[in-house]
Amino acid sequence: xxxxxxxxxxxxxxxxxxxxxxxxxxxxxxxxxxxxxxxxxxxxxxxxxxxxxxxxxxxxxxxxxxxxxxxxxxxxxxxxxxxxxxxxxxxxxxxxxxxxxxxxxxxxxxxxxxxxxxxxxxxxxxxxxxxxxxxxxxxxxxxxxxxxxxxxxxxxxxxxxxxxxxxxxxxxxxxxxxxxxxxxxxxxxxxxxxxxxxxxxxxxxxxxxxxxx
Numbered sequence: 001x002x003x004x005x006x007x008x009x010x011x012x013x014x015x016x017x018x019x020x021x022x023x024x025x026x027x028x029x030x031x032x033x034x035x036x037x038x039x040x041x042x043x044x045x046x047x048x049x050x051x052x053x054x055x056x057x058x059x060x061x062x063x064x065x066x067x068x069x070x071x072x073x074x075x076x077x078x079x080x081x082x083x084x085x086x087x088x089x090x091x092x093x094x095x096x097x098x099x100x101x102x103x104x105x106x107x108x109x110x111x112x113x114x115x116x117x118x119x120x121x122x123x124x125x126x127x128x129x130x131x132x133x134x135x136x137x138x139x140x141x142x143x144x145x146x147x148x149x150x151x152x153x154x155x156x157x158x159x160x161x162x163x164x165x166x167x168x169x170x171x172x173x174x175x176x177x178x179x180x181x182x183x184x185x186x187x188x189x190x191x192x193x194x195x196x197x198x199x200x201x202x203x204x205x206x207x208x209x210x211x212x213x
Contacts, residue, residue: 008209009175012065012161013201015043015186019056021196026062029205032182033062034088037079038069042193043186047082054083065107073100080105086126095121107161112145116152123158129184132164144170150178168203175211183208 013025014034022033035050036043045053054064066084068076070091079087080101088107089098098106103124110117111133119128130153132145144165154160162180167188175183189204191197 009180009211009213010182011205011208012182012184013186013189013196013205014065014067014163014184015190015194016053016196017043017045017049017194019053021201022053023056023060024198025196025201025205026057026060028202029209030062030201032065032086032184033057034065034067034184034186035084036067037071037075038067038090040069050079050082058083073097076101088129090131098122098125109163112149112164114146114149116149119153119158127159127161127181128153129161129163131184144174147174147177150180154179154181166204168200168207171204171208172211175208175213179213181213 010031012032012034013030016022016033016035025033035045035053038044057064063085064083065086065088066079067088067090070093076087086105086107087101088109090109104126106125107127107129108122108125109129109131110119111131113133122128130150132143150160150162160180161182161184162174162178163184166174166183166185171183185204189196189200
């Protein structure tokens with residue numbers, strides 16, 4: 001296990017599809033692991049595989065995040081029963097669903113265009129994740145957005161996860177500008193869709209963890 005100074009930015013490695021990638025990420029210093037339950041995603045993980053990943057992480061100190069898109073409360077409840085700590089609402093979910101789940105267990109995603117999104121009613125959520133808007137996809141564009149928008153929300157006191165097009169080459173710049181609570185990466189540390197590149201994972205986490213916020 002690699003240890004880093006406290007009070008540094010947290011790191012979420014998302015799009016995990018197997019235990020090997022999950023374990024490597026956590027042992028490299030990841031604070032959060034994201035598993036996608038959206039069937040249209042190329043990184044979709046079935047229940048059987050999800051349980052394998054969760055079991056492999058059982059004794060490790062990491063928060064497990066299930067990523068959902070417009071799912072029912074019943075399905076979300078199943079995910080929490082499986083062992084996920086947090087639910088990432090990545091679709092068009094409203095605040096009533098989040099309150100039913102428990103705001104302290106919800107990461108709400110806002111896909112950013114060119115203006116600051118209206119996030120006021122979500123301030124009690126565990127966190128707000130900002131991703132790049134796409135009219136065709138709910139995530140995974142691999143593209144960045146205007147980080148000054150994220151910076152304004154951080155300055156407004158919001159707990160922000162920064163996502164969208166992050167990779168080892170730009171993470172230092174992103175953290176210095178935005179100073180987010182956490183950074184989220186998926187395709188930026190892959191060797192192919194759904195499989196992580198261990199060198200990139202390690203480089204991303206090390207670079208992110210040694211930036212002051």
